[in-house]
Amino acid sequence: MSPSSQFVPAERILLGPGPSPVPQRVLRAMAAPTLGHLDPQYLAIMDDACEKLRQVFRTRNALTFPVSGTGMAGMECVAVNLIEPGDEVIVCVNGVFGSRMKDVMERCGATVHALEATWGDVFTLDQIRTTLERHPKTKLVGIVHAETSTGAHQPLEGLAELVHGHGALLVVDAVTSLGGHELRVDDWGIDAIYSGTQKCLSCPPGLSPVSFGDRALARFDARKTKPQSWYLDVSMLRKYYTGGGGGRVYHHTAPINMTYALHEALAIVLEEGLDARIARHAAMHQRLRAGLEAMGIRYVPARSLATLNCIHIPAGADDAGVRRRLLEEYGIEIGAGLGPMAGKAWRIGLMGHGSSVRNVDLVLAALRTVLR
């Protein structure tokens, strides 16, 4: 044994676009001894993690489970299962993650009609209705609930009725909203949704919670072709995740210890209560916003997320220099601008365990010092 090989990371305060700070309880749960992926004890905790995920998604969808990959694997899982080559789909693009959804769906062979909006803006029902009317063969509409690149918060109420009225499925990217914003999969009629563990659930990155509703699975069952990904094919994944009893069939080796971590992170979410947790995220956002605006700093989006605060870099401030000083002097990580926002915006995440009075007041104090 070589003690010197032990890696001791600095104690960062993670206020970027994710990962968010992970509670000790979650880290400890993750370090429990590894079980086999077909061990009855493991299957029990995995099933319980899926049940907790249903509660956090506010859904009764049987096929709700963590994909064995990070958030983008969840996006790809939804796309490869619901799209067949030649399908027409609409993707709402107002930031990096909408653009990426377009790219992912094109790689599935879809003809993507991009509905574009200025970065930072959100979409209205009217815009989406017009696009659906223009493309009557649309099979699926993809939209980002929480656009991590701009901080824009997309309203979703009423959208499913519109989309279903045109015979299409509604697919939602909830990577930066699940566990931090109001999100009602069943009430809002969402057909398929994916998220990440490292944002408002405050679990390390490595899993991507997804949920497929009945309409989505009916579409899947009517496929004429195999999904292009074996790893993400839900026909096999559902035999492992929802097979139960004798019907449980091995697909791939699940990431055991990550499941322990997710299980514990979800327990923490449910102990706090979803409503209380969402209210905390809203209050901490208001507290940060008041402090930033008092410093003359402006937000990029008109309708900001509570979980991710995307702000214009103040005139004269040195982008990389400020972020480096925050990291080196305070151990605080905030996010740089992404894509076309690089050099123009900062992203301050207040997600999950990180969304606290202590962190808000510290980052404000640090910014006041560093920007002086």
Next chain:
Amino acid sequence: MSPSSQFVPAERILLGPGPSPVPQRVLRAMAAPTLGHLDPQYLAIMDDACEKLRQVFRTRNALTFPVSGTGMAGMECVAVNLIEPGDEVIVCVNGVFGSRMKDVMERCGATVHALEATWGDVFTLDQIRTTLERHPKTKLVGIVHAETSTGAHQPLEGLAELVHGHGALLVVDAVTSLGGHELRVDDWGIDAIYSGTQKCLSCPPGLSPVSFGDRALARFDARKTKPQSWYLDVSMLRKYYTGGGGGRVYHHTAPINMTYALHEALAIVLEEGLDARIARHAAMHQRLRAGLEAMGIRYVPARSLATLNCIHIPAGADDAGVRRRLLEEYGIEIGAGLGPMAGKAWRIGLMGHGSSVRNVDLVLAALRTVLR
């Protein structure tokens, strides 16, 4: 905080087909505080993990990194990047994982010529030569080094010369051999290879080490189409994993804590030394084999892996009953037969940390008792 939510798994001895037992050092490393995926400290440990992977693969391939998914994601990563629709490939099928490689490559649009052998057998150079001669347009030959479903150990020496002589790439599945068997990526001319962390590296499942050589990357760079997977597209992954300095570009949020675990697991492998580790796996296999054969138990493959011992279930023994008693009375997990071997074979893994005198003697004692 609700202490009752803490999950306390039983102390299993994992002697199945993986996951293998994870050393305390690795579990502890994994539980270190989460860093951001662009934090200089994280990038340093990630780079060091990749360097250690090169040593374990015995390669100087720059593009050597852990895919953010379990072993099958590694297989898919190699396939989606090296295959374009319409490509002809040869896959050697003598078990579940060869069959799966065929399926994965077909989903990439390949025309797969399957070279089949009886389960438990391995392939000769002559068989592969004949198949290459029959299919002169073959662009890639895929073969499994360690067939986890049958325990067969495929020799690879001399194969690359043959495959390259026909203008094809050599792709190797080393999920159950990396870190437990002799494996020389550069000396053996392997063009692309994938493995898993939860076998002979004794790290929890969740990452899939891969390595791409120059010939494979030249093939990738000559593609006319985008890889069908965004998540696994090496054109972007290599900017993150090998970008270095200012060229480092964010792709997806890497599974930070899993990287800590892999880094520590690889440190343990290199402290022991690859040659010593391989010799230990060979010696423990011989010790187990002698004990099993003394009980009249026969091996399935003629040329067995040291890391996975696939044996015929003795006449009259109750498959599920024996495995359940081993689990309940001894806490020992062994593997059931997979696919057509279900009900006919057991699989005893002696991988990484699990390959010890203590475990061999215990499983032999337990089997003697349970089979009495």
